[in-house]
Amino acid sequence: MTGWISEFMNHPATYLKIGWLQISVSNLLVILLMLATFALAVFLPFPKGHDDTQEPRT
Amino acid sequence: MSEMWTAKLRTKWQKELPIEKLLPDDQPAYVASWIYVFGVLTLSALAMIIASGIVLAFEGPAWYHTSDAGKFTNSMHFWSVQLFFVFMVIHLWGKFWMAAWRGNRFRTWATGAVAFISSIATAFTGYLVQTNFDSQWISFEAKDGFNSMGVGAFFNVTNLGQMLLLHVAFLPLILGVLTVVHVLMVRKRGVVPPIDAEPALSNRGPQ
Numbered sequence: 001m002t003g004w005i006s007e008f009m010n011h012p013a014t015y016l017k018i019g020w021l022q023i024s025v026s027n028l029l030v031i032l033l034m035l036a037t038f039a040l041a042v043f044l045p046f047p048k049g050h051d052d053t054q055e056p057r058t
Numbered sequence: 059m060s061e062m063w064t065a066k067l068r069t070k071w072q073k074e075l076p077i078e079k080l081l082p083d084d085q086p087a088y089v090a091s092w093i094y095v096f097g098v099l100t101l102s103a104l105a106m107i108i109a110s111g112i113v114l115a116f117e118g119p120a121w122y123h124t125s126d127a128g129k130f131t132n133s134m135h136f137w138s139v140q141l142f143f144v145f146m147v148i149h150l151w152g153k154f155w156m157a158a159w160r161g162n163r164f165r166t167w168a169t170g171a172v173a174f175i176s177s178i179a180t181a182f183t184g185y186l187v188q189t190n191f192d193s194q195w196i197s198f199e200a201k202d203g204f205n206s207m208g209v210g211a212f213f214n215v216t217n218l219g220q221m222l223l224l225h226v227a228f229l230p231l232i233l234g235v236l237t238v239v240h241v242l243m244v245r246k247r248g249v250v251p252p253i254d255a256e257p258a259l260s261n262r263g264p265q
């Protein structure tokens with residue numbers, strides 16, 4: 001494999017350790033990104049489409 | 059009315075899931091939120107997984123481990139799985155915080171939960187059939203786990219043939235059926251109303 005992504009990933013993961021809790025930085029990042037996506041999904045306004053239930057104006 | 063099972067099934071089907079409910083073109087206003095998109099995103103990721111998986115099955119490992127197009131299809135399969143899990147878990151969080159099992163929707167929740175567990179089993183067997191050092195390491199660690207649970211006689215995770223067949227035949231079938239039933243149940247009952255939109259003193263939404 002070549003390219004910057006494989007360079008970037010081709011080493012053992014860095015681990016964070018807080019007491020009994022041990023998590024790799026990459027796993028923590030994925031979890032944080034999921035929480036951020038959840039928050040965005042809840043708080044971002046949903047675009048309003050056109051209302052096709054309305055009777056066509058005559 | 060006819061006593062035949064076909065007639066009984068038809069009547070029940072028409073009553074519980076008429077075509078207007080199966081293919082609606084209109085939803086209540088509260089559905090206009092991004093959080094309701096995650097069920098369909100999960101479904102789309104699953105469609106990509108199945109489509110790329112079928113190509114992998116037809117071409118075989120000699121193709122997908124060596125050629126550029128093969129590696130691309132293999133990566134497509136893998137990354138669709140990553141997105142599938144991300145979407146499914148956000149979908150699960152959404153449904154959990156809106157208590158979407160209200161109003162006789164327990165079975166929708168339960169089929170979702172079982173689909174989650176079978177997805178884990180499907181992904182696990184997927185990692186076991188990579189035929190590389192990664193899959194070898196995973197299976198040798200996992201065999202001790204399975205043996206300590208006492209199910210080693212049924213699942214031999216170091217048996218590549220068994221894992222491959224579970225991954226490409228049995229588990230996708232279970233997951234597919236669960237998904238279809240899950241979505242049909244959502245269609246049958248309609249989308250659950252928000253908690254504060256429910257009639258007072260009742261934990262049952264409109265059916």
Ligand code: HEM
Binds near residue numbers: 100101150169
């Ligand atoms: C194979 C994975 C899954 C797929 C493809 C899937 C798909 C869907 C779709 C398309 C909907 C309707 C649209 C929406 O509200 O997002 C839905 C609703 C729902 N899902 Fe899932 N889902 C999956 C897993 C899960 C899981 C893991 C849970 C929770 C344990 C869950 C619980 C629910 C509930 C309770 C509803 C109904 C909400 C209502 O009636 O308003 N699903 N699902």
